[in-house]
Amino acid sequence: MKDWVSDILAHYNLDEEFSDQQVLILWERLVGEQLARMTRTVRFSAGTLTVEVASAAVSQELNLLKQRYIDLLNEEMGRKVVERIRFIPGRFPRARRASSEDIEDSSEEEISLPEIEDEHLRSSFADLYRTQRRREHAMLKAGARRCPRCGVVFFGEGEICPGCQFDEIADKE
Numbered sequence: 001m002k003d004w005v006s007d008i009l010a011h012y013n014l015d016e017e018f019s020d021q022q023v024l025i026l027w028e029r030l031v032g033e034q035l036a037r038m039t040r041t042v043r044f045s046a047g048t049l050t051v052e053v054a055s056a057a058v059s060q061e062l063n064l065l066k067q068r069y070i071d072l073l074n075e076e077m078g079r080k081v082v083e084r085i086r087f088i089p090g091r092f093p094r095a096r097r098a099s100s101e102d103i104e105d106s107s108e109e110e111i112s113l114p115e116i117e118d119e120h121l122r123s124s125f126a127d128l129y130r131t132q133r134r135r136e137h138a139m140l141k142a143g144a145r146r147c148p149r150c151g152v153v154f155f156g157e158g159e160i161c162p163g164c165q166f167d168e169i170a171d172k173e
Contacts, residue, residue, distance in 0.1 A: 023041075023077065028041070030073060032113070034112070048083065048084045059088075140153060
């Protein structure tokens with residue numbers, strides 16, 4: 001059956017495009033387990049890989065590593081396929097609310113990012129992650145709540161965060 005599919009793709013000149021879509025699958029393996037939990041590939045089109053990210057902080061850190069991931073993906077593909085990576089906010093479900101025990105332990109949380117070779121960058125990413133977690137825990141303790149759609153911790157009116165409220169309005173237009 002595989003030969004049959006390959007023949008059809010080749011007949012319609014879609015075999016290269018089909019091959020290029022493997023980038024979507026390769027992302028998770030190349031970034032490693034921890035970053036894969038905070039990201040999700042959405043689409044690959046015209047040389048641009050679009051990746052949803054769990055937060056602006058993750059997006060900012062990944063933007064610093066963007067060229068490295070482009071190079072790794074192209075190396076894995078055996079040719080230049082990826083020209084750009086776009087990071088966009090995504091909706092990542094949260095399993096549970098933080099407990100008081102989590103708040104106490106968050107400053108000592110062990111963060112391992114072996115896929116980031118540069119020690120300084122790895123340490124900075126881990127520090128940023130721990131700082132963000134402490135901030136979220138403090139906000140939850142002060143009465144904030146977690147958005148059921150995207151997981152961001154926020155104060156304010158409504159069931160969902162202001163960002164998701166904005167998206168909801170934009171989707172209706």
